[in-house]
Amino acid sequence: MTIFPITANFHRGEVPRLGVRRDDKDRLLNAMRGQSPIAMAAGYLTDYATGETTNITDAMYERDGARWTEEMTYNLEHNDMEVSDEFADALLGRGKR
Numbered sequence: 001m002t003i004f005p006i007t008a009n010f011h012r013g014e015v016p017r018l019g020v021r022r023d024d025k026d027r028l029l030n031a032m033r034g035q036s037p038i039a040m041a042a043g044y045l046t047d048y049a050t051g052e053t054t055n056i057t058d059a060m061y062e063r064d065g066a067r068w069t070e071e072m073t074y075n076l077e078h079n080d081m082e083v084s085d086e087f088a089d090a091l092l093g094r095g096k097r
Contacts, residue, residue: 015048018075020082024092028083031091032073035061045071049079066090 022028041058059070066087075081088094 016075017082018049018079021080022083022088024088025076025080027092028088029073029077031063032061032068032076035063037070038062041069045069045074047078048075048081064090064093 037059039060041060043058044053045056045058046053054074056070056074061068061070068087068091072081076083
């Protein structure tokens, strides 16, 4: 099972909630940035708060069953994008035995 950090309806155009602060944000960002991409996009990522396209190329990453994009990392950092506890737990290795 692949765990994504965002809403289940993202594929239908539903943008995640913004302004949702997390105590583990810095740890999440460090874990998200510490991976090599598994795929590169042919386009640029979007800032969810402004709707503007940036000049940053998007990419996809995966670790321990969690999968995310550069766009999600950007929006967590700049806009406090909502991240599910399930995603955070998988990415940070919480609950593993």
